[in-house]
Amino acid sequence: MKYSGWPDTGELVVGKIDEIEDFGVFVDLEEYEDKRGLIHISEVASGWIKNVRDHVREGQIVVCKVLDVDESHEQIDLSLKDVNDHQRSDKIQDWKNEQKADNWMELAFGEDIGSEQYISIANELLGAHGSLYDGFKQAAIHGHEALENTDLADDEVDAIVETARENVSVPYVNVTGYVDLENPDPSGVDGVREALKAAEGNGDVPEEIELEVTYVGAPEYRIKVRAPNYKAAESALEESARRAVAAIGEHGGDGEFHRERRTDDE
CATH class of the missing domain: 3.30.70.1130 (EIF_2_alpha)
Structure with missing residues (x-):
């Protein structure tokens, strides 16, 4: 699932390096539709940088901190150096978990699920449990009870619980x-x-x-x-x-x- 809006200042985002220039790095944001950010050379790493390519490469997945968002100019300023190892690891894991959940949505409702239905179901899971992944995880652990406080239809709840029980590994x-x-x-x-x-x-x-x-x-x-x-x-x-x-x-x-x-x- 990719968000159609804009990231917030201070947010950690996952991106793929698309283009490297002498002045900085352009990054395609993996979690947002058609959004691209720039890491200025001064935000790539601490200290003096002789060659940006010594620090990053095209196609690399990175975690960046959002420094500023200018929607009117469609500009997103990012920092790579402001993200520590712990933050990077946690964010990558969350991103991978959401990719899993996105796949589970297709398993539960079919690959041809419409965007309107997808968004409607996703919003219910986000509202109840904070993320798609946690929504499926709780459904795997607690079954239908985990989705009692949502407005999901009975058949949607059945599909989520069945898919979760078959695919989600939960700690026991x-x-x-x-x-x-x-x-x-x-x-x-x-x-x-x-x-x-x-x-x-x-x-x-x-x-x-x-x-x-x-x-x-x-x-x-x-x-x-x-x-x-x-x-x-x-x-x-x-x-x-x-x-x-x-x-x-x-x-x-x-x-x-x-x-x-x-x-x-x-």
Whole structure:
């Protein structure tokens, strides 16, 4: 997606060096439609510059800081030297992420998606999550819930969530805990089995959470949770254990949650 407007003064922009002259460098802005900027030789690098080509080359992708924008003269002044390594790395990553998101838009709505529909959908994602990439990322993690506060049509939400789940790699964390379940009641094994089903959520675990309960050694069971972040993972782990303890308690049994394994063997 390329913006039709103008960059703001102070903004970091990605550009491709198009032309090198003795007095400076012309740069095509990758994020803006038909916009070109100039890096004066004094803004290419710190110190005295004998030959501009010692510092840049045609076709090179660079990150620049916008020094000034004169829309009436269609002039954008840029600086290369005012961008540090950290800023450059972060900006390039953001730009690459938006390119990925642009591709996901085509996957979700077809290569022939009209500009009006594209802009409409993009604006909803930008408004809700700040960028196209983060919009798809949140849809991959939280599903339809991530797009509840948008004006997107149901079929548009479905397409975004489906595409996100198939293409977006999201960071996940894993946490593990243990629950001891003992049941002296006549219900015995059946009571424990019901407690384990309760621990697994009885099919009512959020889409973004993966939860597995396995036998370790009587009376201990392992609960493994995979979630998008530690807060969600810890919450799901504790809730799983709580359900198991409550369920075994209904049969007159005892349950206890702990973080470290107590048996000697797997």
